[in-house]
Amino acid sequence: MKKGKVVEMINVIDKILIKSTESSFNWILIQNKTALKEIQKSIEEYLKPSDRFNEYEKKRIELCVKYCNKDETGNPKLIPVLNLSGQKIADEFDGLKDNAEFQSLLSQLTEEYQDVKDEMINKQNFYETTIKNEEVEVNLKKISIDKVPNILTGTELEILSEMIE
Numbered sequence: 001m002k003k004g005k006v007v008e009m010i011n012v013i014d015k016i017l018i019k020s021t022e023s024s025f026n027w028i029l030i031q032n033k034t035a036l037k038e039i040q041k042s043i044e045e046y047l048k049p050s051d052r053f054n055e056y057e058k059k060r061i062e063l064c065v066k067y068c069n070k071d072e073t074g075n076p077k078l079i080p081v082l083n084l085s086g087q088k089i090a091d092e093f094d095g096l097k098d099n100a101e102f103q104s105l106l107s108q109l110t111e112e113y114q115d116v117k118d119e120m121i122n123k124q125n126f127y128e129t130t131i132k133n134e135e136v137e138v139n140l141k142k143i144s145i146d147k148v149p150n151i152l153t154g155t156e157l158e159i160l161s162e163m164i165e
Contacts, residue, residue, distance in 0.1 A: 004132035006039045012159045022149045056113035067102035069095035
């Protein structure tokens with residue numbers, strides 16, 4: 001199995017465990033999730049940002065909070081960022097795009113930390129092109145398809161296919 005599939009499987013298992021009431025099925029999912037978690041930990045450890053990158057992020061967010069539009073109670077205003085399908089994928093601070101002072105300070109901050117930003121981008125790219133595609137051996141417990149509850153979508157079944165017989 002590829003390491004990238006490990007992450008997908010854990011996410012699907014978590015979703016299913018919330019809605020499934022089939023205890024024998026859930027128990028197999030829990031056992032498989034435990035086996036997959038070790039691989040996930042190694043991926044997370046690899047992708048963990050450096051202290052210097054965290055320092056950059058903290059300063060960047062402080063800068064955003066200082067210069068963004070605020071609501072009537074003084075809290076930062078956030079606006080949703082939508083993907084092409086219209087689904088919310090993130091929030092961003094309101095009022096920063098046209099703020100020249102903010103843009104100048106952000107540019108200076110980015111320049112100061114460019115090395116750690118580049119390092120993080122390289123790390124993420126290496127994960128996407130190499131680590132995610134590495135094969136790993138995982139001993140998954142199998143479950144018969146007739147024991148799988150009817151609450152799973154086709155996509156969920158496809159992702160969990162390696163544990164279904």
